[in-house]
Amino acid sequence: MYPNLLMKRASLTPDRVALRFNEQEWTFARLAEEAIEFAEKLHTKGMEKGMRIAILASSNPKLIVVMHACMQLGCELVLLNERLSEEELNYQLADSAPDYLVVDDYNKRSLSFSNKYSFDEIENVGRSFFEVEKDWTKERTITIMYTSGTTGRPKGVRQSLENHVMNATGSALNLGVHPNDCWLCTMPLFHISGFSILMRSVYYGMTINLHTKFDAEAAIKEILSGTVTRMSAVAVMLERMLTVLESKGLSFPNTFQSVIVGGGPVPLNYLERAIERNIPVLQTYGMTETASQTTTLASEDALRKLGSAGKPLFFADVRIDGNEEIGEICIKGPHVTKGYVGAAESTNPLVDGWLHTGDMGYMDEEGYLFVVDRRSDLIISGGENIYPAEVEQALVKHPAVKEAGVTGKLDDKWGRVPVAFVVLKGETSEEELRTFMKKQLAPYKQPVDYYFVDQLPRNGSNKLLRRELFNYIKNT
Template sequence: MNETFPNWLKQRANLTPNRLAVKAENEELTFDELYKRVQNRVKQLISHGVKRDDHIGVLMKNSVDMIEVIHALFSVGAIAVLLNHRLTNQELAFQLSDAEAVSVICHEELAGKLGEKVNVIVVDHLKEIESPVYIEEIEEFKADQVATIMYTSGTTGYPKGVLQTFGNHWSSAIGSALNLGIVQEDRWLLAVPLFHISGLSILFRSVIYGIGIVLFERFDAKKMNRAILEDGVTIVSVVTTMLNQMLVDLGHNKYPESFRCMLAGGGPVPKDLLEKSLTKQIPVFQTYGMTETSSQIVTLSPEYSMKKVGSAGKPLFLCQMKIMQNGRECSPFEEGEIFVKGPTITKGYWKREEATKNGFTNGWFHTGDQGYIDNHGFLYVLDRRSDLIISGGENVYPAEIENVLLSYPAVQDAGVVGIEDKKWGQVPYAFLVTTEKIDREDLLAYCQERLAKYKVPHHITFLEELPRNASNKLLRKDLRKYLEKGMSK
């Protein structure tokens, strides 16, 4: 793909300079104001040695600062490695080393999570550069040029860096617009993390569409509802636990008619929650996507939001989807693996040639997720990968937790599954075989040092042996049967 785009923010600031770009809790910026701030950030980054093609870690919380840094890295020509600030020091160290990051830009409060092996640029300490500094600003982005790297856990438990190009992000934005439409008065409420593809994609849509975003550092149901009721928000991206809390806080109130889309991802939304939304006339559009597809790739169209409750919809206009089982395409309602194809899909994983090769068949990407389509072509997602746990919108692979558990002395075998949780949707549940009695609290403390909080098991059951097949593969379905039989105490 040889297509090029003008520098997105520079072009937007030229086309509609006075439109709202971002409204945060303490400030508002137009696109022109944001662009001028980014130009200063470019000077700051260059003065700290950031160069074209560098891999630069971004360890920041949702903020105007973070938005400026991301745009500035693009203008320098560097690649942004988006880091989850909820990860442990060890997890971050692995990702930075694997990504070959030259430097990390972070907020001061997060600097302590970084070791001495990487150059740290604390954004709070950067000063405005008034003296003339020559900026060789990137004027064009190439479609096949890598813009961002995001790490996602794999079935082996070791995270992989997903390469996302400018073409991927552009196609995602265009595909979403062709489905949901664009209204000049649109404002997208952004409370999901910018280090996740769900949050980052909203930032790009804002610049490409020329619409404002209302930015929160973190989710707060009361503030979210207030923004919809008072700040002209028309679209919100949520996961199940967010939607549930917003409905509880909303009570008997209703959103204004100008509110047109509650985009729900991060796993299937429970039917009772969808029905509650229907009673309040809240248009919930279920959507399906992943880091590898640069956000949504299947989404309900507006006219079906009330008719196809429970479905994730159909592919975006630029994309394709099919259900496969044992090398053949499935019939309607037949369960199988979801395969997708289109310009939003990653070109591969950083330094993982085999994983990249195994992820595609004739241009079709293997999602590993299970689902089926009905006789009208609407997708119903059954499971986000057979083993994947989705806790509060975060993807958690059991294998990653098992690797940590197995490194603890006296743990001989470990298996992890997800169980339902009213607050988080799902939480990890561990089954262990040990060579001697161990202290449960010591084990959890060990995990907390090595895993993000949402990955630490909420429950532990000790067994004499774990169910495995002849090939020694762990049978997670059998572990779930232990829970169903009440053997979890």
């Protein structure tokens, strides 16, 4: 058994600030009070312990209250990505089969679901008493989140209380917990990167400074003010902050401890630029199935192991499967999901206790993990393995290249060959890029075609969707 996280935190540090949003503040006591009040209103609407509630909303303080309210009521949360199309959302609703759907605004979507309520509709009903549980079972499903679907149909992942607590514990043992900790949350709360910050907040007694969405200028302003100590991001967000800082000749203050960067390999060029701007970047590796982090680079290793995703957190184990130096990353630990819902429910995510991730990487002689790429994105050209991330990292070294995406296209001679999609921040030409790349990579890794685009396709968590690049080539 674990304690009811929010109620325990509110009793320990009731006056500590839990949440800041714009000019408003919520203490843990206030957050608990508002969560119970909303939970009683959900109860009036017929929602009870053990039910499954889908939530579709933007990141804001009300969403945090609603999430906590559902947890207090003893319900499972199906967190829907508001950036998805109606077709994608309808699939996830049908697959997860929630008892109710709660939305912040009807005007966003015209989803056909019988038991559907808006936040305002629930807010306007009376309160109905229910018994708040003091203790929660560790096996209890807290959240159901769908995988990003970068390789096909997304799967609904069950994340238990134990998954969340053990992940937060492992992170705390790696990063440390300090009385003045404040996490800047610009990641969407429906994503594991955002929700894990919410869980750490009640577990650590840590303040969250919440932004509805990521804005490089706003994030930098907040960090420069000294109010936040940490931040979660993906590589593209880091690059956008670097570009702003470089244009203004600014660096981060020493009050800022680290930006935790996940969602895929971070180009070395970004890491080197971050050092110049006094940004401690800790690359991390995790996934929806592991309730966020599995490995994270320790602060003292940030420079010595540049490019590494670090060592496994205290309760996690990582191994590399395969006969070659680079193989599939496999994970074991109490933070790993025990299963899925819906169409994937019969699929056991574990093989002999290990989660086979589909990601490729290697571990050096000291046990540090280096993530190379998705196995499904691997380009096999004439029998040689080409990792798109390696080609992308080489491309962004060019001063005129802001972002790059690489995929493979079919080729009669070699099987598949790499093709590059490039977003520019300065002037260059295809000929200049070809000349530059010849100095960076072996001939068989050179892109055969270049497409100059305004932006790259990304999902709700800003991960690059290489399959859309592949589909574009296939359809042209």
